[in-house]
Amino acid sequence: MTNWSELPSDLLALIAKRLVCMEHFLAFGAVCTSWLLAADKNNFEPSQLQPPWLMLGKMKNKTFREFLSLTTHKIYRFPIRDANGKKCLASQGWLFAIGKNLDINLVHPLSGARVPLPQMHTLKDSDRLFDCPGFHFIYKAILSANNPNDLRVAIFYGNGINKVAFCKVGEETWKTVEAYPSCACHDLLYYKGQFFGVDILARIWVFNHENLNAQVISTIPSEFLANHGNSMIRKPWQYFERFYLVESAGSLLAVSREGKICGHDYGTTGFRVFELDVEDGMWKRVNSLGNRALFLGHNSSFSIQVTSNSGCKADCIYFTDDYYCFSSYQESHRRKGKDQGIYNMGDHGSFEQHFRGETHHCDNPSIWIEPTFCRVKSR
Numbered sequence: 001m002t003n004w005s006e007l008p009s010d011l012l013a014l015i016a017k018r019l020v021c022m023e024h025f026l027a028f029g030a031v032c033t034s035w036l037l038a039a040d041k042n043n044f045e046p047s048q049l050q051p052p053w054l055m056l057g058k059m060k061n062k063t064f065r066e067f068l069s070l071t072t073h074k075i076y077r078f079p080i081r082d083a084n085g086k087k088c089l090a091s092q093g094w095l096f097a098i099g100k101n102l103d104i105n106l107v108h109p110l111s112g113a114r115v116p117l118p119q120m121h122t123l124k125d126s127d128r129l130f131d132c133p134g135f136h137f138i139y140k141a142i143l144s145a146n147n148p149n150d151l152r153v154a155i156f157y158g159n160g161i162n163k164v165a166f167c168k169v170g171e172e173t174w175k176t177v178e179a180y181p182s183c184a185c186h187d188l189l190y191y192k193g194q195f196f197g198v199d200i201l202a203r204i205w206v207f208n209h210e211n212l213n214a215q216v217i218s219t220i221p222s223e224f225l226a227n228h229g230n231s232m233i234r235k236p237w238q239y240f241e242r243f244y245l246v247e248s249a250g251s252l253l254a255v256s257r258e259g260k261i262c263g264h265d266y267g268t269t270g271f272r273v274f275e276l277d278v279e280d281g282m283w284k285r286v287n288s289l290g291n292r293a294l295f296l297g298h299n300s301s302f303s304i305q306v307t308s309n310s311g312c313k314a315d316c317i318y319f320t321d322d323y324y325c326f327s328s329y330q331e332s333h334r335r336k337g338k339d340q341g342i343y344n345m346g347d348h349g350s351f352e353q354h355f356r357g358e359t360h361h362c363d364n365p366s367i368w369i370e371p372t373f374c375r376v377k378s379r
Helices: 009-018 022-029 033-038 126-131 326-331
Strands: 053-055 064-069 075-079 087-091 094-098 104-107 114-117 138-143 152-157 163-168 185-191 194-199 203-208 213-219 239-248 251-260 267-276 283-286 292-296 302-305 316-319 341-344 350-352 367-369
Touching: 009 022, 009 033, 022 033, 087 138, 087 367, 094 138, 104 138, 138 185, 152 185, 185 239, 194 239, 239 292, 251 292, 267 316, 267 341
Parallel strands: 239 302, 292 316
Antiparallel strands: 053 064, 053 367, 064 075, 087 094, 094 104, 104 114, 138 152, 152 163, 185 194, 194 203, 203 213, 239 251, 251 267, 267 283, 292 302, 316 341, 341 350
């Protein structure tokens, strides 16, 4: 009988290179020591971006986090010590672990690598942290890329002050963009070498992380938005409209998410997608995503090409609960985290669930994370 642990290393490497699913590659490396050596990150050569995992809401008194694979439909558990008791955001396969003691660390869930970022007290107007738990002071954080040589971080933070700040990994302080007005930023995106943002007024910003400048380059046309031509004036404390920026197949997309903030029917009611031509500033409505899917939430927004092996549905928007109004944490904490699902653009805007278990958590609702191998050394 063949001893599978004694297979030639070059044969094992060839097998590893044929695996296209991250979950299968990790399982391959768990067989034995020789297979683990073959499951080197340099032998993982998928042709497409990996389908994301859904990191489920934090369970009370647990030292591990659970991840739902859309490909295998299985839940995987990973002990992530540096994320215990912290709020987690996600970008480029990394977690931003934000602690109540004002510390922020990049944590890689698969390798356990940890990279410290500047503490929150170095942010401009950080004294307002006393009016808001450190958990909720930072709303979103993104990485420029999973690149160890030039890794830059952008965040927007607030509790009413609504600022955008940058740092480079290894620096000790955050640099706030003074040119950005006190206007709620909804999303940030690193696109073609630049940081873009979209605010509550549907304006598209470009941020220069070197000279800390910011300028509006376009605004989503009002006729594209939910309230245009609506004879009933919506009460802002009952309805929301949030914006996202996503790169999809090289194009810059803006997504509008609409829904109800409160009441028994709290949640998202629809999405609209638009494409911006950055060169001429022209907008067009996008009625179909084709063979792509978008992923939105407390993570950097992204898209993937859907294949027969991905486990995702094409022409769909996968979303999680990311409504961050602090008062809602107090008033509607029982509902927080429930506004998640799949929006099918091609099926008359229908909704379905992507996870039917219990995953509601006020501080740590579910987020999408792209499974990647660690390219940055732990510090």
